[in-house]
Amino acid sequence: MLVLRPNCECCDRDLAADSPDARICSYECTFCADCVETRLGGRCPNCGGDFVPRPIRPAHLLAKNPASTERVTKPHAACAAA
Template sequence: MLELRPNCECCDRDLPVDSPDARICTFECTFCADCVAGPLKGVCPNCGGGFVPRPVRPAAKLARFPASTTRIVRETCP
């Protein structure tokens, strides 16, 4: 199950569970669409993979399967 991380690992922008701007790679590294299109140039700095829009978990499932609250921020971001 996806963690649904709460922020962009590059700019620390909040990415709520229903955000259409959240992007993930196959390892669930999470970034905002602006950072993916801009400084990251579509390549994950952690694993070298590409990105896809993060799926939205149905609201009815969030109570039982909540999103992560752990914020991850890279020390350096391209």
């Protein structure tokens, strides 16, 4: 099951569980669409993989399996440059 992290790993922007702007790689690294497009060139700085839109968990299932509240940020060079 996806963790559904609450923020962009690059700019720390809030990404709600139903955000259409969340992007993930195959390792579930989570970034906002803006950072993926403007800072990261469409490649994950952790694994080098592609990004896809993060699936949205239906609201009735979020009650049973809520999104994570643990914020993750990492000091990526591409993020510090902006």
